[in-house]
Amino acid sequence: MSRIGVAFDKARADGRAVLVGCMPAGFPTVEGSIAAMTAMVEAGVDVIEVEIPYSDPVMDGPVIQQASDIALAGGVRTADTMRIVEAVAATGAPVVTMTYWNPVERYGVDVFARDLAAAGGTGLITPDLIPDEADEWLAASDAHGLDRTFLVSPSSTDARLAMTVEHCRGFVYATAVMGVTGARARTSDAAPTLVSRARAVTDLPIGVGLGVGTGAQAGTVAGYADGVIVGSALVRCLLDAPTEAEGLAALRTLSAELAEGVRNPTR
Amino acid sequence: MSADALAPVAGPQPDSAGHFGRFGGRFVPEALVAALDELDGAWRTAMADESFQAEFAALLRDYAATPSLLYEARRFSAKVGARVLLKREDLNHTGAHKVRNVLGQALLTKRMGKTRVIAETGAGQHGVATATAAALFDLECVVYMGQVDTERQALNVARMRMLGATVVPVTNGSRTLKDAMNEAMRDWVANVDETHYLIGTAAGPHPFPAMVRDFVRGIGDEARQQCLDLTGGLPDAVTACVGGGSNALGIFHAFVPDEAVRLYGFEAGGDGVATGRHAASITGGSAGVLHGTRTYVLQDADGQTLESHSISAGLDYPGVGPEHAWLHDTGRAQYLPVTDDEAMAAFELLCRTEGIIPAIESAHALAGTVGLAPKLAAELGREPTIVVNLSGRGDKDVHTAGDYFGILDKER
Numbered sequence: 001m002s003r004i005g006v007a008f009d010k011a012r013a014d015g016r017a018v019l020v021g022c023m024p025a026g027f028p029t030v031e032g033s034i035a036a037m038t039a040m041v042e043a044g045v046d047v048i049e050v051e052i053p054y055s056d057p058v059m060d061g062p063v064i065q066q067a068s069d070i071a072l073a074g075g076v077r078t079a080d081t082m083r084i085v086e087a088v089a090a091t092g093a094p095v096v097t098m099t100y101w102n103p104v105e106r107y108g109v110d111v112f113a114r115d116l117a118a119a120g121g122t123g124l125i126t127p128d129l130i131p132d133e134a135d136e137w138l139a140a141s142d143a144h145g146l147d148r149t150f151l152v153s154p155s156s157t158d159a160r161l162a163m164t165v166e167h168c169r170g171f172v173y174a175t176a177v178m179g180v181t182g183a184r185a186r187t188s189d190a191a192p193t194l195v196s197r198a199r200a201v202t203d204l205p206i207g208v209g210l211g212v213g214t215g216a217q218a219g220t221v222a223g224y225a226d227g228v229i230v231g232s233a234l235v236r237c238l239l240d241a242p243t244e245a246e247g248l249a250a251l252r253t254l255s256a257e258l259a260e261g262v263r264n265p266t267r
Numbered sequence: 268m269s270a271d272a273l274a275p276v277a278g279p280q281p282d283s284a285g286h287f288g289r290f291g292g293r294f295v296p297e298a299l300v301a302a303l304d305e306l307d308g309a310w311r312t313a314m315a316d317e318s319f320q321a322e323f324a325a326l327l328r329d330y331a332a333t334p335s336l337l338y339e340a341r342r343f344s345a346k347v348g349a350r351v352l353l354k355r356e357d358l359n360h361t362g363a364h365k366v367r368n369v370l371g372q373a374l375l376t377k378r379m380g381k382t383r384v385i386a387e388t389g390a391g392q393h394g395v396a397t398a399t400a401a402a403l404f405d406l407e408c409v410v411y412m413g414q415v416d417t418e419r420q421a422l423n424v425a426r427m428r429m430l431g432a433t434v435v436p437v438t439n440g441s442r443t444l445k446d447a448m449n450e451a452m453r454d455w456v457a458n459v460d461e462t463h464y465l466i467g468t469a470a471g472p473h474p475f476p477a478m479v480r481d482f483v484r485g486i487g488d489e490a491r492q493q494c495l496d497l498t499g500g501l502p503d504a505v506t507a508c509v510g511g512g513s514n515a516l517g518i519f520h521a522f523v524p525d526e527a528v529r530l531y532g533f534e535a536g537g538d539g540v541a542t543g544r545h546a547a548s549i550t551g552g553s554a555g556v557l558h559g560t561r562t563y564v565l566q567d568a569d570g571q572t573l574e575s576h577s578i579s580a581g582l583d584y585p586g587v588g589p590e591h592a593w594l595h596d597t598g599r600a601q602y603l604p605v606t607d608d609e610a611m612a613a614f615e616l617l618c619r620t621e622g623i624i625p626a627i628e629s630a631h632a633l634a635g636t637v638g639l640a641p642k643l644a645a646e647l648g649r650e651p652t653i654v655v656n657l658s659g660r661g662d663k664d665v666h667t668a669g670d671y672f673g674i675l676d677k678e679r
């Protein structure tokens with residue numbers, strides 16, 4: 001079983017959900033992102049999702065796009081992501097990478113998989129790669145022992161849902177709403193239905209992302225999902241803070257609040 | 268040549284998942300797959316449905332004013348050293364080939380029972396065309412346009428608003444066409460139930476490249492027959508400008524099976540491909556994934572999209588339709604860059620010899636033809652016949668061209 005699977009099993013045994021926290025690599029700087037992700041782990045985030053910044057992130061809302069733009073303007077390279085993964089994995093937390101497909105294809109799919117595995121990454125979340133187009137990634141992830149997290153959506157048909165989870169390994173990413181990343185005032189009504197539809201066709205743990213930003217929302221999602229994925233709200237801690245130190249402090253506070261939330265599932 | 272050899276033959280089609288060789292396909296969030304499947308089904312049904320075809324044909328004839336003329340440009344021909352036949356898409360309603368695509372997609376939108384269309388636009392031409400079709404079909408219309416473009420194309424913004432559309436300036440990223448496309452995709456993911464994304468060119472995820480090509484292929488179907496009627500034979504070459512590439516595919520498609528007819532796509536070479544300031548995705552880019560499809564892309568060593576540069580806003584895009592990428596790989600069509608200066612020289616030449624002000628996009632096809640004519644004449648040992656897609660008119664470019672030639676009176 002993958003390290004992600006172990007984290008989900010342990011959380012399940014404790015009667016809680018896994019907290020997955022996302023941060024773009026190289027935001028605000030390479031060292032700054034390592035510090036931020038380390039702080040998240042120390043404050044109770046179970047799994048770190050390192051997003052490779054991309055110039056055209058169509059699944060992301062304005063917060064993550066702004067952070068990605070800052071990272072790219074700072075000159076972050078795909079190779080830097082590997083260094084960040086390695087540094088964060090050294091904390092002991094599982095590190096999964098989220099990336100749009102073109103940077104992987106440009107790096108070389110097999111070489112990317114080899115380097116990510118060597119850096120201690122557990123696998124990839126691929127927001128714009130569907131299994132239909134993923135032959136090369138299926139082969140490379142098998143060859144290098146990496147997890148594959150494809151997205152399922154409220155609009156996925158039953159047939160596509162079954163096909164997609166069939167190709168997943170590690171965990172499944174359920175997008176809670178029809179929309180892009182970004183914290184929302186209300187959590188989704190569509191998500192519980194989607195999770196139960198997915199449960200009917202897979203034993204893999206199911207993480208829910210898009211729109212979660214508070215401890216209470218994390219508790220609500222933890223009531224029906226195995227993992228709670230938070231990105232924009234964490235990124236905003238750093239974007240809004242006047243200094244890096246204050247940003248890290250806000251990040252720790254929110255991470256702790258979310259960690260508390262996943263330990264108090266609302267059922 | 269026998270009569271059989273002159274009968275039209277069906278052009279190439281992608282596989283069922285929209286692949287043209289190694290290009291095309293779907294690189295999209297799962298959330299969009301259901302909508303793309305729905306669109307794919309609606310398009311295939313419509314293509315086989317006589318009532319849809321009749322309705323589309325009537326609109327093209329009565330509203331868009333097609334078939335457009337194939338005009339023999341004698342004074343331009345004399346300067347160029349080839350018999351140049353211009354496919355006058357500039358005379359269509361709204362001033363370009365794009366009206367064909369928006370009418371086709373608007374009809375499909377109605378058939379799918381959707382009430383809202385969204386579009387991306389660079390210079391505003393596709394936005395104006397979409398707003399036009401939305402007004403005609405009583406659809407809500409939202410157009411995404413990079414903030415940089417809304418400022419430099421204020422007249423087109425006003426046109427869209429007159430037609431009832433909402434124009435949303437996009438302030439993300441480079442604030443140009445590619446960012447407008449990203450924003451339209453985000454809107455679509457969030458509102459896919461009632462919204463159709465009316466993509467403006469033969470790019471994006473399947474079925475858009477093949478579907479848009481089907482809606483504009485009348486250009487080539489008409490031109491092929493008009494050339495036969497006018498000259499008694501097929502042309503030696505067909506030329507077009509290539510940004511996303513819909514006008515070029517529209518005119519190429521009917522000629523692809525005619526192996527003796529050479530096909531040339533002219534990309535926007537900007538300041539020159541060697542300078543890095545250009546929009547020539549095929550001649551100056553590399554294979555990659557952008558906006559839902561695998562194609563040639565302007566990208567850096569890490570796969571980040573590079574900004575494109577061209578005097579022509581309509582060609583200023585860092586990708587190209589996947590069918591062009593495939594036609595390039597197979598060698599069936601040739602793609603060459605044309606610089607801003609070459610395009611503007613041909614722009615001026617057409618103005619002065621024919622009294623036709625072309626779109627700067629189309630001036631790239633004219634410039635490429637100027638360069639091609641002597642080579643083709645030498646190879647064939649006679650004057651070649653070249654069909655050029657004059658894809659749009661230059662009214663929208665008067666300010667840019669006036670600036671370029673330094674003929675605007677100073678502001679008082």
